[in-house]
Amino acid sequence: MAGPVVFFGGSVVTGEDSAGVVEAVLVTGGRVAAVGGEVEVRRRARDVGAAEVDLGGATLVPGFIDAHHHFLFGALDRRSPDLHRVPAGAGVADILGLIEQHVVSTPGTGWVRLFGYSPADLREHRHLTREELDQVCPDRPLLVIALGMHSGSLNSAGFDAMGWLPPADVPDGGRIPFGRNGLPRGEVIESALYLAEATSRGSLVANGGDAWLVEARAHGRDLAASGITRVGDAAVSPEFDVLYERAVSGGMLPITVHRMPIGSESLMAARTTGPATGSGPAGSPVGAAKLFLDGGEACAVCLSVGETVRMLGRLVTSTVGGGSLAAVRAAVSGNMIRPGRDFKMHRGMLFWDQRALESTIVSAAEHGLQTAQHAMGNAAIAQATRALRAVGDRLDNLPGRPRLEHTLFCGPNLATRIADVGAIAVVSPIWLDELGESFRGAASLVPDLPPIPMRTLAAAGVTLAGASDYPSADYAVLPAIQAAVTRRIASDGTLCSPEEAVTAEEAFRAYTMGSAAALGVDDIAGSIAVGKQADLVILDKNPLEVEPGSIGSIRVLRTYVAGKLVHGDRTIVG
Structure with a gap:
């Protein structure tokens, strides 16, 4: 346990x-013992022999909390090259070159991912093919996961x-496109x-997971x-529960990680039989059960006939004058938009039957699990x-409240329904940096469904x-707060649904009390x-007082977890 410490000399x-000023x-003892005026708090600090940290004009804030972060995958894939960080204009050959280098530098006979x-x-503008991957990795199973983590290539x-060569049956809720030869293309x-x-994840920790612990x-x-x-x-399978508990007991987990359970066979497999939300070691308690x-x-979007007609009209208008009609063809294809029994138009995949979903949530509650x-x-x-x-009220006595992950396309009426059932909306404004151009296009086509409608x-x-949904997007919080406030797309400086901007204080609260x-x-x-x-975190500037466009450039100077310094810039006195 870290010794007592007092912070002063800056803004809080x-x-x-x-809280007032x-x-x-x-x-003391890893917890906040006093807040208030400098004279009184420092007097109490002297009584307990606290070390002093003079902020020197810097700002002390609560530690940031990332409510939906794939920590497990971040550690598992940490030693492989990030295929997203290729130069603009890169092509399939560039990606294949990086893959080949990694295969050569990763000896063995098991999976490569x-x-x-x-x-x-x-x-x-396409996925990698099976034949292309065979050229760089002919003898070992190879999985290359696309950025959004909803598709990839084998x-x-x-x-x-x-x-699956060839598959007897395509898995429910998924697709394996075939070539003219009747074999999988790769996706x-x-x-x-x-x-x-x-399958690949399980093979990489089959030897006990020591390497994963180091990377964690x-x-x-x-x-x-x-x-x-x-x-x-946001997706922890049973075999990693043991690894997380080993990480905590061995002092190998610098921050607190809540384990949101899923089944072992797939990210889409529900695990709702416990242990209960909030149980387990304090450094890695069980979180809410994840349901896809x-x-x-292929997110599930529903449009009225009028919205669909207006969307198609905008698509046609946008392609007049020499533009490609590919978007129109995609939009009107059976795979893109289809009519439903509710006299509305539907796109994407829903994985659950309504009654099965409800009974699963009830089962989770009976085992003490909140749901996400x-x-x-x-x-x-x-x-x-x-x-x-x-x-109904079956979830009321469980830790936290029910969560809706991503909440990407949502209008006012649906937002009211979310509020009425007491759910928390988990949002990723950093996606505006990563996917802003695509979102801007979607917002222009269906303005009633703005993306990330904070x-x-x-x-x-x-x-x-x-x-953040890391590794699908950057985990840095301050750039995410900036994106939520400005709605500015990093690649070209234009705005995406600016009417959905929130204040710096609201965005800051989302990454502190909201995520808590x-x-x-x-x-x-x-x-x-x-x-x-x-x-606690010490920042070189106050994110609530700087110009919104500079929030993302604020520096993190020190980070404390339970009063223990886990990241520090030693230029600060203390």
Whole structure:
């Protein structure tokens, strides 16, 4: 346990609504012991022999909390090249070169996996083919996961290892496109990807997971350097429960990681039989059970006939004058938009039957598990709110509140329904940096469904929790707060649905108290208040006072978890 310490000499943002002006903070026993005026707090600090940290004009804030972060994958894939970080204009050959280098540098006979290529950003605008992957990795199963983590590509050995060369049956909730020869082209989509991902993941820790533990410590240190003190790991299979507990007992987890359970066979497999949310070691407690309602690239969107006609009209208008008609063809194809029995038009995949979803949430509650429903499109969000209304108060006595993960496309009426069932919307404004151009196009086609609708949700009274969805997007919180406030797309400086901007204070709160509420720990984390765990960050500037366009450039100087320094710039006195 770290010794007592007192912070003074700068500004303090407590994150509490009624804290008033705070000049100093005293920490003892890993918890906040006093907040208030400098003279009184420093007097108390001397009584307990506290070390002094003079902020030197810097700003003390609560530790940032990433409510939806794939920590497990961040550690698992940490030693492989990030395929997303290729130069603009890169093509398939560039990606294959990186893959080949990694295969050569990774000896063995088991699975090879890499992450991060974006088909839309490659010159060829497509996935990698099975034959191309065979050229760089002919003898070992190879899985290359696309950036959004809802699709990817396998080589022939990978398809063979899955029993899919050719597949007797395509997995429910997924797709495996075929070539003219009747064999898989290479892509695996949604549930097909998740089955291959789980198989490759299990093979990489079959030897006991010691390498993963080392990388988990390194990844935790990286997060602490960004001011992140707590995350929700949004997909933890049973074999990693043991590894997390080993990491905590061995002092190898610098930050707190909440384990959101899934089944072992796939990210889409529910695990709702316990242990209960909040149980387990304090450094890695069990989180909410994860349920996948819709896809990513195939997120479930529902439009009225009028909205569909207006969207197609905008598509036609945008392609007049020499533009490609590919978007129109995609939009009107059966795979893109289809009529439903509700006289509305539907796109994407819904993975759950309504009654099965409701009974699963009830079963989770009976085992003490809160639930987090992956719901990106408005059709999935509507299904989630119907389920929560149907299960009534069964979740009320569990830690936290029910969560809706991503909440990407949502209008005012649906936002009100989210508020009415008491759910928390987990949002990722950093996606505006990563995917802003695509979102801007979607917003122009269907303005009633703006992407990442933070203002609409907040206006309806929905609690917002900030998240990254790392490794699908950067985990740095300050650039995410900037994106939420400015709605400015990094690549070209234009705005995406600027009417959905929130204030710096609202965005800051999403990554502190909002995410603490999503993890069910707002009583012990998320703000600087007496009795709460001393998860603290020192920033060189106050994010609530600088010009919004410069929030992302604020530097993290020090990070404390339970009063212990886990990242530090030694230029600060103390």
